[in-house]
Amino acid sequence: MTTLVIGANGQIGRQFCELAQAAGEPIRAMVRGETQRAWFEERGIPSVVADLEGDFAHALEGCDQLAFTAGSGPHTGPDKTLLIDLYGAMRAVDLAAERGLARFVMVSALRAEDPQAAPEKLRPYMAAKLAADAYLKASGVPWTILKPGRLIDEPATRRVATSLTETGGENTVSRANVAEALLHLVQAHGLSGREFLLLDGERAISEALS
Known part of the structure; x- marks a missing residue:
């Protein structure tokens, strides 16, 4: 089962693609241009050039499921948040439905269910999610x-939590642990209709996301 990775060139996306490649999990990295493609080709990771803001239907050819890790980033305005985090995701869902993909794995955000609870500058992003x-x-x-909770750059521990109760209110998770968790979900082909919070914690990923 080949997974198209939208947002493959992001910080989580790159780590996930390397993990998937090492694990022998078939993936295709979707990148915006040839300059981005070089990084993946150097590592033997199959890639396709397509733009989430343009025509990317061809990227799904031969893929069975989709992992959406794309994000407009903290330095863009609400316009890019609408075009990428909302409309880009919606278009990807529509294509997944048209192609009859087996599953769509979405990387969302901890406070997406309550955008008003997020810091003011993040509220448009959370509303889009x-x-x-x-x-x-x-x-x-x-x-x-x-x-995932608030993202930090720390090495993977592969130990996570799925509620703030478990962490005593601590809301952070390393990008490396998110990539590890995403690999677990992509490989758990029968797991659908489930929503998981993800924080750094004490439980093994396979136990927490089951």
Whole structure:
């Protein structure tokens, strides 16, 4: 089962692609241009050039499921948030439905269910994630949603939590642990209709995301 990775060139996307490649999990990295493609080709990771803001239907050819890790990033405005985190995700869901993909794995965000609870500058992003998640759930495409907490750059521990109760309110998770969790979900082909919060914690990923 080949997984198209949208957002492959992001910080989580790159780590996930390297993990998947090492694990022998068939993937295709979707990147915006040839300059981005070089990094993946150097590592033997199959890639395809396509733009989430343009025509990317061809990227799905031969793929069975989709992992959406794309994000507009912290330095863009609400316009890019709408075009990438909301409309880009919606278009990907529509294509997944048209192609009859087996599953859509969405990387969302911890506070997406309550954008007003997020810091003010993040509220448009959280609102976009909330709407994209709802659109996916209503699409008829089998889905799994991963909702990481505040992202930090630390090595992978492969030990996580799925609630703030477990962490005593600590809401952080390393990007490396998100990549590890995403690999687990992509490989768990029968796991759908589930939504998981993800934080750094004490439980093995296979136990927490089951």
